[in-house]
Amino acid sequence: MNDPAARVRIFDTSLRDGEQSPGCSMTAAQKLRFAHALAELGVDALEAGFPASSDADRDAVRAIAREVRGSTVATLARCHEGDIDACAAALEGAAHPRIHVFISTSPLHREHKLGLSREQVVERAVMGVSRARRLVDDVEFSAEDALRTEPEFLAEICSAAIAAGATTLNIPDTVGYTTPSEIRALFEYLRANVRDADRAVFSAHCHNDLGLAVANSLAAIEGGARQVECTINGIGERAGNCALEELVMALRVRSHYYGAHTRIDSRRLVPTSRLLSRITGMAVQRNKAVVGQNAFAHESGIHQHGMLKHRGTYEIMRPEDVGWSQSQMVMGRHSGRAALADRLQALGFQLEEAALNRTFAAFKTLAEKKREVFDADLEALVLGSDAVAHRGWRLSRLHVSTGAGGEADTMPTASVQLHGADGETVSEAAVGDGPVHALFAALARATGIELDVDSYQVSSVTTGDDAQGQAQVIARVDGVEVTGSGTSTDILEASAHAWLDIANRQSRARAPAVHRHAAIA
């Protein structure tokens, strides 16, 4: 790149383009909460919404403009007086307000969508930018569908937008059509052919219809873009936008190649991604780069063996640097002896070679039947399942009541009865914010064990009306992430088993070691 110390500004549009994902609408309070998280993450600008689109969006933008500090607050408007004035009114109180006006420039959009000639589109763009510029100092202009626009017309309208006062020129690949070499060449062309190009920051806004949004945004940077528009988890219209976490980490991991940096606090990437998933209810796919559950999980024996020798063999970035606590060695069908021995050692078992070989054979047989082999399964393999089952709490009765409507008797309540390792029976009850919360609170009371639960999820492991649900609880025990699982046709019962799985392991781990080694022989 020509500019070795380039700073790339990150413009997050999760709250505007991201919210355009079907199913991702957020309330004003949720948008405000997420805007604070984006400011903490260190985004240079956050697009808070499109005030003219609804009262709810206008109210969300207002609250964000008044409260959120540390990032420019941008809002979107068509080249319409009303839209632009609504932006200015909603942005009142913002420390750094930006109005972002857009109009389509491609022949297809001009003819079929707007019914406007080239001249009329330029006229509207100039009207929009100059009106916005009278209201705020920071004005962004976007040429919608820029990548399907005649390059010389794009240069003409960008030149007119700069002359009218635009400070950022955004070049959107609205339908995710371009390729890396094409967009790079377009940015180079625009930087050379737009009049007074140095008076504006060039920006890329890439959609992911062909899965190229991040690659195209990186290529735009190579071509001279110094702002990239992106969203957390890559949410956005249709297949989404450039994923912020992927772009930021690509620039960081390949900093020598790109010679560019951002001011994002990368350790906040995973917490921010999780917050967005919780707010929108849109799960992140497991194999999603950087923030997916599998991003730092290793299952195959050859990789695990390499990882145990040097993590650089199979990891190009550290999980801690993006907000995960550690890499994960997942025990499954593809795991080898090195990983098994290492995991068993972490569980307190030092096996001699012959015992390890026997356990390994039993482990492979079990892994054929189970997708993932958990610590409790390994303990059962080594100690014998009876020994494990009888050395902990077992659920003998469970009752959960819940409901909605605000009546006192619908408050989520759980009661449990457990049998202990020494034959004792204990019953306890608790209320909670929801049925699972109440259940976990009742189990904590009954066992006297407090678990610091990090995450909880239920998935179906069989199909049909009588499908088995598998509950997975991840808790932090002595600073280490421990996963417990339970299966049942009743998801609350599965959840109780998953919670007890961790609690029992925690108490076994604290039991005298001699007892645990005795069964191995």
Ligand SMILES: CC(=O)SCCNC(=O)CCNC(=O)[C@H](O)C(C)(C)COP(=O)(O)OP(=O)(O)OC[C@H]1O[C@@H](n2cnc3c(N)ncnc32)[C@H](O)[C@@H]1OP(=O)(O)O
């Ligand atoms: C690529 C993008 O992501 S663009 C942003 C997309 N975001 C949104 O659409 C936000 C949500 N939208 C809405 O709530 C509504 O569409 C509103 C309130 C903005 C407009 O609603 P309506 O007035 O009912 O218009 P409708 O949505 O049916 O059509 C859009 C109108 O805007 C016009 N228009 C579209 N883009 C622009 C533009 N950039 N500048 C000027 N006019 C435009 C269209 O030509 C059409 O005009 P017409 O009504 O005269 O035919």
Ligand SMILES: CC(C)C(=O)C(=O)O
């Ligand atoms: C309004 C612009 C920036 C947009 O979202 C797009 O073209 O995809």
